[in-house]
Amino acid sequence: MPARNVLNQLKQRFDGAILRVDVPNDGRLFLYIRPETVREVCRYVFRDLDARYVISIGMDDRPFSGQFLVAHDFAFESEHVLASVMVHVPAEDPRIDSISPDVPAANWAEREMRDLVGIEAVGCPSQKRLVLPDGWPDGVHPLRKDVPWDFRPENYDEDRVYGFDDPPEGCTVVPFGPFHPTLDEPSHFRLFVEGEIVRGCEYRGFMVHRGIEKLGEAVLTYNEIPMMAERICGICGCVHSVTYAQAVEQAAAIRPTARAEFIRTIMLEIERLHSHLLWVGLANHILGFDTLFMQSFRMREPIMWLAERITGNRKTYGLCVIGGVRWDITPEIKADILRVLADLEKEWIPATKAVSGDRNLRKRTQGVGVASKSLVKEAGLIGPMARASGVGIDVRKDHPYAAYDRVEFDVITQDGCDVWSRVLVRVLEVFESIKIIRQCLERMPAGEIQLKLDGELPAGRVGVSSVEAPRGESHHFVVTGDDNRPRRWRVRAPTYQNLQGIPAMIKDQQLADMTISLGSIDPCFSCTDRLEVVDIRSGNVKVFSPAEIKTLGRRQGRG
Amino acid sequence: MSEGFWAVLGYGVLNVLLALAAAPLCEGIVRKITARIQSRKGPPLRQPYYDLLKLLGKEDIEAGESPRMQRMAAYLSLGATLTLAALVPMGGNAPLDGWADAILLVYLLTLCGVSTLLAGLAAGSPYSLIGASRSMMTMLTLEPILAVAVIIGAIEARSLRLDAILGASLFSGPGWPLAGLVMLGVMLLALQAFVERVPFDVGEAETEIMEGALVEYSGPKLALFKYARMVRLFVYCALVVTLFSPLGRGWVFPLALLAFLAQTLVLVLLVTLIGATHARYRIDQAIRYFAVLLAVSVGALALAAVGF
Numbered sequence: 001m002p003a004r005n006v007l008n009q010l011k012q013r014f015d016g017a018i019l020r021v022d023v024p025n026d027g028r029l030f031l032y033i034r035p036e037t038v039r040e041v042c043r044y045v046f047r048d049l050d051a052r053y054v055i056s057i058g059m060d061d062r063p064f065s066g067q068f069l070v071a072h073d074f075a076f077e078s079e080h081v082l083a084s085v086m087v088h089v090p091a092e093d094p095r096i097d098s099i100s101p102d103v104p105a106a107n108w109a110e111r112e113m114r115d116l117v118g119i120e121a122v123g124c125p126s127q128k129r130l131v132l133p134d135g136w137p138d139g140v141h142p143l144r145k146d147v148p149w150d151f152r153p154e155n156y157d158e159d160r161v162y163g164f165d166d167p168p169e170g171c172t173v174v175p176f177g178p179f180h181p182t183l184d185e186p187s188h189f190r191l192f193v194e195g196e197i198v199r200g201c202e203y204r205g206f207m208v209h210r211g212i213e214k215l216g217e218a219v220l221t222y223n224e225i226p227m228m229a230e231r232i233c234g235i236c237g238c239v240h241s242v243t244y245a246q247a248v249e250q251a252a253a254i255r256p257t258a259r260a261e262f263i264r265t266i267m268l269e270i271e272r273l274h275s276h277l278l279w280v281g282l283a284n285h286i287l288g289f290d291t292l293f294m295q296s297f298r299m300r301e302p303i304m305w306l307a308e309r310i311t312g313n314r315k316t317y318g319l320c321v322i323g324g325v326r327w328d329i330t331p332e333i334k335a336d337i338l339r340v341l342a343d344l345e346k347e348w349i350p351a352t353k354a355v356s357g358d359r360n361l362r363k364r365t366q367g368v369g370v371a372s373k374s375l376v377k378e379a380g381l382i383g384p385m386a387r388a389s390g391v392g393i394d395v396r397k398d399h400p401y402a403a404y405d406r407v408e409f410d411v412i413t414q415d416g417c418d419v420w421s422r423v424l425v426r427v428l429e430v431f432e433s434i435k436i437i438r439q440c441l442e443r444m445p446a447g448e449i450q451l452k453l454d455g456e457l458p459a460g461r462v463g464v465s466s467v468e469a470p471r472g473e474s475h476h477f478v479v480t481g482d483d484n485r486p487r488r489w490r491v492r493a494p495t496y497q498n499l500q501g502i503p504a505m506i507k508d509q510q511l512a513d514m515t516i517s518l519g520s521i522d523p524c525f526s527c528t529d530r531l532e533v534v535d536i537r538s539g540n541v542k543v544f545s546p547a548e549i550k551t552l553g554r555r556q557g558r559g
Numbered sequence: 560m561s562e563g564f565w566a567v568l569g570y571g572v573l574n575v576l577l578a579l580a581a582a583p584l585c586e587g588i589v590r591k592i593t594a595r596i597q598s599r600k601g602p603p604l605r606q607p608y609y610d611l612l613k614l615l616g617k618e619d620i621e622a623g624e625s626p627r628m629q630r631m632a633a634y635l636s637l638g639a640t641l642t643l644a645a646l647v648p649m650g651g652n653a654p655l656d657g658w659a660d661a662i663l664l665v666y667l668l669t670l671c672g673v674s675t676l677l678a679g680l681a682a683g684s685p686y687s688l689i690g691a692s693r694s695m696m697t698m699l700t701l702e703p704i705l706a707v708a709v710i711i712g713a714i715e716a717r718s719l720r721l722d723a724i725l726g727a728s729l730f731s732g733p734g735w736p737l738a739g740l741v742m743l744g745v746m747l748l749a750l751q752a753f754v755e756r757v758p759f760d761v762g763e764a765e766t767e768i769m770e771g772a773l774v775e776y777s778g779p780k781l782a783l784f785k786y787a788r789m790v791r792l793f794v795y796c797a798l799v800v801t802l803f804s805p806l807g808r809g810w811v812f813p814l815a816l817l818a819f820l821a822q823t824l825v826l827v828l829l830v831t832l833i834g835a836t837h838a839r840y841r842i843d844q845a846i847r848y849f850a851v852l853l854a855v856s857v858g859a860l861a862l863a864a865v866g867f
Binding site: 172173174175180193196284287288289290291293294295298358360361363364510511512513 | 593596597598599685686689692757758760769835836837838839840841842843844
């Protein structure tokens with residue numbers, strides 16, 4: 001009983017602080033504690049029990065319990081337990097002690113909690129906005145239940161300017177993004193550069209926040225959300241749809257059919273294959289090595305074709321429903337999968353040799369974008385980032401889901417902590433994915449692909465689920481609700497944590513290494529920023545308002 | 560005298576025309592071969608001509624901090640490159656027979672680099688400034704290598720006259736041309752940097768600094784820069800051929816021209832292959848590489864000076 005073991009350790013130390021405990025199964029632990037002990041408990045969990053910080057969730061629970069709810073999620077890797085430390089916060093005074101001073105990785109999550117739910121983390125080192133746009137009025141928190149999903153604030157202030165930090169002495173500002181050839185999505189880094197050396201940076205993003213969680217909580221139904229979830233990301237869409245479905249299934253204590261679990265595993269690995277091949281290509285493109293970029297995309301194409309063969313789509317698979325999947329794998333499709341995998345394997349062996357033997361490539365990536373083991377711990381880095389720093393965490397092994405407990409594979413790790421190691425990890429993981437898919441096809445039992453579910457899912461249950469996306473752990477937190485939809489659905493994509501490691505990774509590096517360092521986390525931004533013009537001589541910053549940009553655009557169009 | 564003048568002018572103009580006509584074709588070959596290496600079909604060979612025409616036909620927008628300097632930089636870039644083209648013998652006699660010395664060659668090559676620097680300063684954006692400073696660093700270390708190559712030629716030919724150096728080639732001296740061979744190796748290794756291709760396109764580095772000095776360029780001015788870059792690929796390859804290859808020298812007219820073009824093409828192919836199989840170096844790595852080449856070339860100069 002691993003979850004019980006963790007619980008016992010906590011009970012010994014904080015018996016008086018624990019109000020209620022929920023252990024739905026061996027791998028999950030929900031711990032309700034007294035608000036004033038939250039910082040101490042989290043510090044103990046993070047520092048002494050050496051759990052990995054996952055995410056913090058704020059929730060407006062007033063219509064149901066009359067209070068706000070905060071959950072800090074941690075992962076105990078060796079015990080195979082995902083734990084939520086949960087605290088009720090009074091409705092009239094939504095404030096809670098910040099855990100960021102002890103758990104630096106919680107910085108973003110606490111800022112987001114203040115922006116979206118209006119729960120103040122007292123003592124959080126950064127008080128700046130994270131998610132809400134600059135002009136959004138103070139005191140309006142979109143994820144509160146009394147704010148309608150299609151709410152538009154009337155007093156939106158277009159002239160309000162985000163207060164960027166001043167650059168350090170002797171540094172000039174190099175704006176990186178929102179539009180840059182190597183950013184496929186808008187995102188803005190203000191780099192403080194001295195000569196060619198980056199001394200620091202400030203990040204501002206989240207501007208194309210699409211309010212997907214709010215839609216899920218207010219408009220969609222349980223089985224519509226997987227379709228929305230896979231549109232969170234253009235690369236690992238299936239991951240989000242599976243993570244969500246698993247979180248709901250755990251909350252409602254249902255288990256999908258065995259065949260569905262195998263099909264989910266196969267699709268997740270197909271997605272990993274295409275993502276790894278894509279990333280290896282892009283990383284080489286960033287380094288100016290376009291031949292490998294093109295070759296890797298050519299090898300990726302049959303994988304995309306395979307996805308289309310199985311689901312009818314190259315990317316948005318429409319795979320998951322609660323309790324199963326929508327697409328079966330027929331014997332003909334199975335033969336196609338095996339054929340494509342054989343071809344890929346044949347081509348990927350020489351490609352691996354070419355990459356790992358390339359001195360030129362190694363020169364550009366070794367010792368670049370270094371994320372030390374301590375940074376992995378402090379910033380909560382995950383996926384290939386952690387594994388390339390010698391931290392062998394992989395949700396597929398640590399918190400098995402779908403059919404991963406019924407297949408054998410290795411967790412690839414490297415010790416370099418740099419971009420080179422990340423390249424090697426992802427290149428080698430391709431072979432593991434091929435291995436997993438082959439085992440799944442072999443061991444997949446016959447049977448139904450969906451459960452027949454009768455009646456409503458029980459309300460007020462909590463579910464968490466983690467899935468190893470190609471770029472790291474994707475984590476969803478769900479509280480079930482009435483009207484056939486969840487009360488709260490919190491998505492934490494892997495980039496959310498990995499991006500927080502970037503400032504430390506690019507500090508005191510060459511500017512030329514910025515793009516590959518950022519590229520090495522395989523960033524996935526759901527965010528943008530405004531157009532900014534920086535006058536280097538005076539250091540003045542002119543920010544165009546959306547209205548000004550529109551007028552400028554129209555004037556150009558007429559001219 | 561007047562007859563000589565017209566001959567010089569004629570040769571020069573013919574050279575320029577040849578360079579202008581052949582450079583986009585070379586670029587087309589580079590693209591096509593690169594595409595084939597990358598399992599792509601690639602654009603038709605005549606695509607670079609279309610690209611230039613398209614850019615030349617676009618609206619001429621004034622941009623950057625100092626638009627006038629930006630315009631000048633574009634003219635200077637193509638102008639200096641074409642003047643250089645006029646001086647390099649393309650399968651015939653050296654133009655400017657007895658009128659110019661080899662130092663002019665080095666100056667003109669420097670001027671091409673200066674135009675990039677001006678372009679970067681004129682645009683005044685952080686990215687263009689970084690691009691300009693990288694180009695500057697590259698130029699400062701590459702320039703001496705070329706100078707050494709020319710001086711070795713001068714030593715072998717016992718003359719600073721351009722026609723003597725380029726016409727006589729490095730192998731005219733008696734005995735085994737050791738210095739010449741070493742220098743040939745150095746020049747081939749540096750060629751990629753002279754023509755600003757991967758792995759030494761640090762000054763442009765699209766995925767890092769968005770084309771660097773050219774970030775604010777568009778339309779006809781961009782066309783001039785692009786054209787100059789294509790011509791430089793052709794002229795530098797031609798220069799290496801005329802400096803180092805005795806093949807085709809003194810042959811009758813069409814054969815000499817064909818031999819020259821064939822050898823230039825081989826160098827263009829070499830540039831393409833290296834470009835397609837390498838990742839871009841960082842500026843500090845590139846400078847270190849150039850420093851080694853420079854040291855070797857100075858060694859070759861010493862060899863030449865003592866008569867090897």
